[in-house]
Amino acid sequence: MKFFIDTANLDQIKEAQSLGILDGVTTNPSLMAKEGITGQDNIIAHYKAICDIVEGDVSAEVIATDFEGMIAEGEALAALHPQIVVKIPMILEGIKAIKYFSDKGIKTNCTLVFSSGQALLAAKAGATYVSPFIGRLDDVSTDGLQLIEDIRNIYDNYDYTTEILAASVRHTMHVIDCAHIGADVMTGPLSAIVGLAKHPLTDIGLAKFLADHKKGN
Ligand code: E4P
8 A cells, every 4th residue: 555645744744755654645725724835836835845855755736626727727736846736626626637637648636526427537537536525525524444445345346556645644544544445556655654663562672672672781
């Protein structure tokens, strides 16, 4: 499973990259605003800075909601750096835009997906990634992981190549459950990635090994 970090915070991206297990980055307008990145020039410079840190795909979201606007914005974003993936919302105009970019060989990430029907449309349009938001479904008492399982089944039935990018991951169990189901990618906060390393028995065992080593030297 690929690990993406879901943030626009450069320090956190650097920290995840330094582990050597980071495969990419997802951002969205809210994450950019959270870091105080506003204005088109700053946003573009920030995407470039992220691409300089990581080696994998970096999702950059369009703001337009009409086909022509999404095409114009998406083409400009894709031209910024070969690692940029154009992130497009799951609306009918977005489906048209995904098909357009797919025909041109430009990578896309279909975002704000909350149902398997939406995921089917994204795959048919040729999206590189589909982003079901599992945490936000859990927030409204709906099983986000069940959606990942449903999409996995549908895509496997027809050998769709669209990668399932489990998004809105909130904690380590989401990551593990997504891996069980067979999500291709997960994107989550740094805490959900580094949290996977934690186990009290590891800490206790290491402390004992070091103490015993000290005794013998
Ligand atoms: C996906 O690409 C989104 O940026 C993200 O995962 C949304 O997560 P949230 O529900 O924690 O905001």
